Amino acid sequence: MEFSVFLLAQQRSYAQSHRDVIHNSIEQTVAAEQAGFDAAWYAEHHFNNYALSPSPLMTCAHAAAKTSRIRLGPAVSVLPLYNPARFLAEVGLVDTLSDGRLELGIGCGYQQFEFERFGTNLEEAGKIFWEYLDLIPKALTEHTFEYHGDYIDMPLSSINVRCVQDPMPPIWVTTGNPKVRARAMQSGYNLFITALLGGLDAIQGLRARMVEAADLAGTNVDDTKFGFLRCGFVSEKQSEIDAYLDCARFARRLSESLRDRRQETDDGYMMKEVPLANELTIEDLRANLPVGSVNQVIDRLLAEIEILKPRHIALQTQLGDVDQKMMLKQIEVWGEKIIPAIQKATADQTVPVTA
Numbered sequence: 001m002e003f004s005v006f007l008l009a010q011q012r013s014y015a016q017s018h019r020d021v022i023h024n025s026i027e028q029t030v031a032a033e034q035a036g037f038d039a040a041w042y043a044e045h046h047f048n049n050y051a052l053s054p055s056p057l058m059t060c061a062h063a064a065a066k067t068s069r070i071r072l073g074p075a076v077s078v079l080p081l082y083n084p085a086r087f088l089a090e091v092g093l094v095d096t097l098s099d100g101r102l103e104l105g106i107g108c109g110y111q112q113f114e115f116e117r118f119g120t121n122l123e124e125a126g127k128i129f130w131e132y133l134d135l136i137p138k139a140l141t142e143h144t145f146e147y148h149g150d151y152i153d154m155p156l157s158s159i160n161v162r163c164v165q166d167p168m169p170p171i172w173v174t175t176g177n178p179k180v181r182a183r184a185m186q187s188g189y190n191l192f193i194t195a196l197l198g199g200l201d202a203i204q205g206l207r208a209r210m211v212e213a214a215d216l217a218g219t220n221v222d223d224t225k226f227g228f229l230r231c232g233f234v235s236e237k238q239s240e241i242d243a244y245l246d247c248a249r250f251a252r253r254l255s256e257s258l259r260d261r262r263q264e265t266d267d268g269y270m271m272k273e274v275p276l277a278n279e280l281t282i283e284d285l286r287a288n289l290p291v292g293s294v295n296q297v298i299d300r301l302l303a304e305i306e307i308l309k310p311r312h313i314a315l316q317t318q319l320g321d322v323d324q325k326m327m328l329k330q331i332e333v334w335g336e337k338i339i340p341a342i343q344k345a346t347a348d349q350t351v352p353v354t355a
């Protein structure tokens with residue numbers, strides 16, 4: 001079982017400076033490496049305080065200079081917002097700068113707010129992303145390549161700084177589209193998935209959707225490596241747990257308002273935190289998520305793993321205005337107590353194979 005930190009780099013108010021948010025991300029990455037985490041992931045979002053992470057590949061390159069072992073990746077690069085030639089070139093450069101530590105997370109995006117400012121049509125994002133799924137393996141594995149699609153057109157080209165990893169970095173796809181999930185499974189790519197802030201019922205539903213996608217792909221569901229994005233927090237202090245859960249709820253409020261195109265702001269930048277209709281309470285979140293004492297978190301995570309069968313857990317660490325010292329200590333505790341216990345408990349488990 002692999003573990004990673006997922007860094008959304010949020011700015012909940014002007015009490016946080018953008019400099020502090022960005023440097024906290026890097027500090028958490030270094031702490032995660034020291035604690036034994038396998039990877040660090042950086043989101044991509046633009047033009048508001050939901051996430052101060054406009055260039056995850058650039059962040060990966062910087063983090064590579066601050067670390068030596070931990071793997072690094074965008075989660076995810078929003079491909080319809082990129083020039084394909086530049087994206088491919090930067091993938092090769094980051095994998096080289098990191099000495100082959102790049103994990104390449106890709107997706108098609110969902111925030112109209114961002115697409116409008118890049119002059120890109122969100123309604124065409126899925127079709128653009130589909131062409132990228134053809135282009136990326138061709139460009140990263142062939143010495144010369146060309147591609148001619150409806151949205152991407154590249155003449156005969158060759159990447160001059162090629163990836164260190166052979167044949168290319170691992171590809172992680174995040175999507176809510178069953179056909180794209182099936183395409184990723186057929187291609188042997190990994191999938192980033194989440195039950196958001198839901199409990200075991202939501203995880204069971206997520207597993208069912210993965211089985212459906214595998215059936216559509218004509219593959220065994222357990223042949224696909226799932227990365228499970230999850231909020232979790234270890235503490236004996238209820239106040240610390242509640243502060244973390246409040247930050248998780250804040251992230252959900254902003255994400256949903258951007259998805260539904262109803263975000264509100266007084267100054268054109270800092271978004272208002274508007275409660276969702278029928279949103280989960282802090283008590284609901286405490287019941288749904290792996291939070292509490294060390295043993296409570298271990299037991300809950302093992303129950304979730306039993307249902308979903310992921311091979312990678314991505315822990316959301318940098319949310320809202322969560323205290324940096326508290327989160328650095330949190331990463332240390334996960335490294336000392338949670339990760340070893342989960343790995344020991346799952347070490348002898350074999351991935352089931354169904355006919």
